[in-house]
Amino acid sequence: MPVLPVTGKRSDSLSTPLTTKGLPLPRPLRIIYAGTPDFAVPALEALIASPHDVVAVYTQPDRPAGRGRKLTPSPVKQVALNHDIAVEQPEHLRPEPVQQRLRDYQPDLMVVAAYGLILPQSVLDIPRRGCINIHASLLPRWRGAAPIQRALAEGDDTTGITLMQMAAGLDTGDMLLKDTCPITADDTARTLHDRLATMGAAALLPCLDDLVADRLRPEPQDDTQATYAHKLDKGEAVLDWSLPAVVLDRRIRAFNPWPVAQTRYQGQPLRLWMSRSLSGHMAGATPGTVVQEGPEGIDVATGDGILRITCLQLPGGKPLEAKAFLNARTLLGVNLGAPEAAC
Structure with missing residues (x-):
């Protein structure tokens, strides 16, 4: 199946050009950030350096790591602690007390990148402007857990990142912005991972500017073109x-x-x-x-x-x-x- 074609770095069919660059936002967004591994770090750091207010970070509970199997915080948690941002680490998001805790932050928006937990509809409905996901493929190709590795293994010559409005399905939400990059003959999952993480961070802030200014033009995904990136075994x-x-x-x-x-x-x-x-x-x-x-x-x-x-x-x-x-x-x-x- 061919890669979904993308004609430019910020497809005009997905969002209108930014026209107020450099002007102050009406009000900084109150953002909850949800992510866990290294892939999610650049976007969090970009948000922290932006005018927006990261009111809390949600990440996976500390897991055993290394030869000593010592409980180790996620890369995202370490960044949050370094910036004195509140950290939440629920095992699941369905319990009502967990959801009430999220409501208490009064978020305008939730930004998600490789979080690792399913967000039920009741959570998606909490932020005033919904939830945006940074996904490491050109949706609808490679929905699921391992889009970078599957793109490489299947011989795709192009990949990228997609910012989408989250919905209850698995990576099925409307697309807000795409950024594309080639896959070279020397690329590994590590090199591609690092490049896409940086691209996701760079695309996020202009997307938020367009969101605040009501300039985004969401595009539904074509489900008939979808492929699934199964978790690696x-x-x-x-x-x-x-x-x-x-x-x-x-x-x-x-x-x-x-x-x-x-x-x-x-x-x-x-x-x-x-x-x-x-x-x-x-x-x-x-x-x-x-x-x-x-x-x-x-x-x-x-x-x-x-x-x-x-x-x-x-x-x-x-x-x-x-x-x-x-x-x-x-x-x-x-x-x-x-x-x-x-x-």
């Missing part, structure tokens, strides 16, 4: 070498930095961080067999074409460029992924 990270090299390369980059693509080597998982697909075919080579190696990378036969591994990691070690990895070993002739794979 660790089982997907195990590579099937019978697939074409171009597909394997996209998966390696999509699963970087999590869950990280892997294969088997000497009975242990070998993690693959970066790669490149090559044209050509090694006649008679079983998929998964290392057919050539050198400073540029480790070439593996696939179901169609050659996959060059350029960064990989052994258990207990750190990621290494292929040249450094080969300093102490050779993989030539090894059938990666086979239970008996060994030097």
